[in-house]
Amino acid sequence: MMNIHILSLFPEMFTGVFGTSILKKAQEKEEVRLNIINFRDFSGNKHNKVDDYPYGGGAGMVLKPDPIFDAVESITDKSKKEPRIILLCPQGEQFSQKKAEELAQEEELIFICGHYEGYDERIREHLVTDEISLGDFVMTGGEIAAMAIVDSVVRLLPNVLGNSESHELDSFSTGLLEHPHYTRPVEYRGFKVPDVLLSGNHAVIDNWRREQSLKRTLERRPELLVSANLSVEDKKMIRKLKGE
Known part of the structure; x- marks a missing residue:
């Protein structure tokens, strides 16, 4: 079984997506376990504050390193293997089907969903193994990107799709776009x-x-x-x- 952990300030955003369709079936088949963690729980202060003003000035707030490090370590301390730790950010590698196939080979994935102006650079430099972006545009946070990536990875796991060949002929899986499909009526x-x-x-x-x-x-x-x-x-x- 693959374990996927998602660090987010808005865990309620995942309820509908992860509770329906293929992702729901994959969990019922015990092909994947999806774990949503609110890293505000690791703030370590009475106001549950996870961001602060950037050193040197500038607009916006920056996510502090300690809540995210502590949240990740609460997972990795229990892991049998070193998980892939994925930072969702505009500067990351653009996501592709090839990357989905690569991640589908892992036993454990951790996604970090950011908000505000950005991350403390020490998270990027000393914690994560991958940085991924959905494309050349900016979103409010990493939650929607995490949902999209998890969906594309989980459908590649054994026994998730009804037909084991279903994903093999998908667009991009072969390096090409998929051919047209037709059904009844003629x-x-x-x-x-x-x-x-x-x-x-x-x-x-x-x-x-x-x-x-x-x-x-x-x-x-x-x-x-x-x-x-x-x-x-x-x-x-x-x-x-x-x-x-």
């Missing part, structure tokens, strides 16, 4: 399912799906093709799609 408002999908010829269908995946990636995210694992046939398809 025709809806004059729009028909492609004939190839009704042919029953699985080899032809697989070839069509691969071509569509390459086409969609070329049109929407061509930069992904640079690092994708492409076969000789894939490269031929790309040249064909480019009209070369």
